[in-house]
Amino acid sequence: MSDQHLVQKLEQVWASLADLCSTFSEQDWKKATDCPGWSAQDHLSHLAGSEARYAGHAAPEHTPPHFDWVRNDIGERNEVVVDLRRPWPGERVFQEFKEVTGERLKTLQDMSPDEFSEKTQTPIGPGAVRDLLAIRVFDAWVHEQDIRRAVGRPGHMTGPVAEHSMGRVTMAMPFVVGKKAQAPDGSTVMFEITGPTAGTMAIGVSGGRAQEISSFTDGPTVHLTMDLETLSCLGCGRWEPGKALESGKVRIAGEQALGERIVAEMNFML
Numbered sequence: 001m002s003d004q005h006l007v008q009k010l011e012q013v014w015a016s017l018a019d020l021c022s023t024f025s026e027q028d029w030k031k032a033t034d035c036p037g038w039s040a041q042d043h044l045s046h047l048a049g050s051e052a053r054y055a056g057h058a059a060p061e062h063t064p065p066h067f068d069w070v071r072n073d074i075g076e077r078n079e080v081v082v083d084l085r086r087p088w089p090g091e092r093v094f095q096e097f098k099e100v101t102g103e104r105l106k107t108l109q110d111m112s113p114d115e116f117s118e119k120t121q122t123p124i125g126p127g128a129v130r131d132l133l134a135i136r137v138f139d140a141w142v143h144e145q146d147i148r149r150a151v152g153r154p155g156h157m158t159g160p161v162a163e164h165s166m167g168r169v170t171m172a173m174p175f176v177v178g179k180k181a182q183a184p185d186g187s188t189v190m191f192e193i194t195g196p197t198a199g200t201m202a203i204g205v206s207g208g209r210a211q212e213i214s215s216f217t218d219g220p221t222v223h224l225t226m227d228l229e230t231l232s233c234l235g236c237g238r239w240e241p242g243k244a245l246e247s248g249k250v251r252i253a254g255e256q257a258l259g260e261r262i263v264a265e266m267n268f269m270l
Contacts, residue, residue, distance in 0.1 A: 003116040006133045007108045009161050013140040014101045016156045017044070020148065021094050029090025033150040034238040036069035040150045041090045042082045043143040048097040049081025050139075051104050054132075060084050074123065108133070137161060138168040142236050145229070157228055158196045166193060166228055169235040170201045172268040177203050178210025180265035183221075183258060188213070190220040195227040222262065223253040237267035 021044065029041040038046075053059065064083035070076055085093050116130040123135060141161050148154055156162060173191055177183045183205045191201040202220070204213040226234075230249045233239040241264045244250050252259035 003130050009137045013161045017144050028151050031150040033146045037067055040147045041093055043146050044097050045082045045085040045093050048100055051100045055104050138165050141165045162197045169231050174203050174210040176265050181262040188216050188220040190223045192225045197228045221255050222259040225251040234266040236269050
């Protein structure tokens with residue numbers, strides 16, 4: 001994938017968000033989402049504030065109150081830009097989002113390969129600017145889906161950005177299977193993603209390490225089936241695993257106990 005393909009995906013997800021939010025009423029902006037304490041407006045405030053920081057804007061001088069849903073330093077930093085904008089009407093946040101993403105897009109479109117290779121800090125550690133952009137595409141799509149579920153307007157579950165986002169979640173599943181769920185050596189796990197954006201991932205555990213494998217000698221120890229929405233909501237900690245299992249959004253074949261343990265540990269977000 002070229003650097004400008006990543007930029008194009010950012011442009012696509014920002015345009016999808018702008019189209020979604022363009023007809024919102026103030027009531028829509030204030031609807032609660034699957035993220036504790038956050039409204040639809042708060043998600044867009046987070047995205048606008050993040051891109052303003054990457055654009056080099058001065059950090060806001062604001063100290064939010066303590067909220068029970070804030071669990072770490074990243075959450076505290078996120079809450080600064082979100083809480084600052086809570087008194088604003090949604091339309092003001094929307095206008096800022098369009099302005100700052102337009103500014104960022106122009107900058108990114110003019111960047112050289114060397115600039116994309118420059119070292120920077122990403123939410124998952126040191127990396128290149130292109131690594132940060134890959135995370136930004138995923139982050140924007142996840143928050144877009146948070147907003148869509150809150151206002152009851154599903155969409156953008158197909159296409160390059162959705163496929164990119166599915167890849168970001170499945171990329172974390174070996175960590176979930178091996179490190180978090182502690183699947184024993186010799187275990188094999190198949191993730192099957194159904195629906196318009198579909199795919200599979202096979203994982204094997206050997207020497208205490210889980211990694212993607214190309215095929216199984218026999219059938220997998222556990223076969224998990226779910227659609228992209230369920231994959232992302234469990235991977236990003238939006239839905240309770242038990243409720244997803246009870247509702248049939250996740251189907252388990254094979255060793256039930258191990259399958260349930262994997263589903264319970266799918267949240268890999270900070």
